[in-house]
Amino acid sequence: DVRPQELERVAARAPLGALGLASSGRGSRQDDWQGTPLYRPVVTSSASFEAMGHAILIAGTEPVDLESTCEFEGVRWRCGERALLAFRYWLRGRAPRCQVPPVAERWPVAAPCRLGKQHVGAWLVSNGWALARPGGGYEKAELVAREARMGVFGSPE
Numbered sequence: 001d002v003r004p005q006e007l008e009r010v011a012a013r014a015p016l017g018a019l020g021l022a023s024s025g026r027g028s029r030q031d032d033w034q035g036t037p038l039y040r041p042v043v044t045s046s047a048s049f050e051a052m053g054h055a056i057l058i059a060g061t062e063p064v065d066l067e068s069t070c071e072f073e074g075v076r077w078r079c080g081e082r083a084l085l086a087f088r089y090w091l092r093g094r095a096p097r098c099q100v101p102p103v104a105e106r107w108p109v110a111a112p113c114r115l116g117k118q119h120v121g122a123w124l125v126s127n128g129w130a131l132a133r134p135g136g137g138y139e140k141a142e143l144v145a146r147e148a149r150m151g152v153f154g155s156p157e
Contacts, residue, residue: 038096
């Protein structure tokens, strides 16, 4: 038998480690990317698409001409078509977020776009499916893709 008058409340002990502590939560940091989601995009070149009345050219990139052919170890292949298809397959009907000015409806506009946290232009150029526009910020990514023989700089397989 214990009498309530004999009990004493003491402070909780300090945690033994950080493992049991509550975290601040996943995704607590807000993403500051402001953009318009463009649903049902239709790829028109290796660096452009149309969606919701907008014609978007991915900022900082140059598309590979659809009729382009490339040569790799003596083999010629239709790299322009492959570049367009690579972009189409990567986008797969998902909705990229683009920074589109409100007055740009129905006019081609160069805009930075993201798909999730991935910059679309960075993905295209670093994988060799688009060229870097001079001064567009992707020159180093194109150089790496050329050296690694990726996309249009590499094998047709």
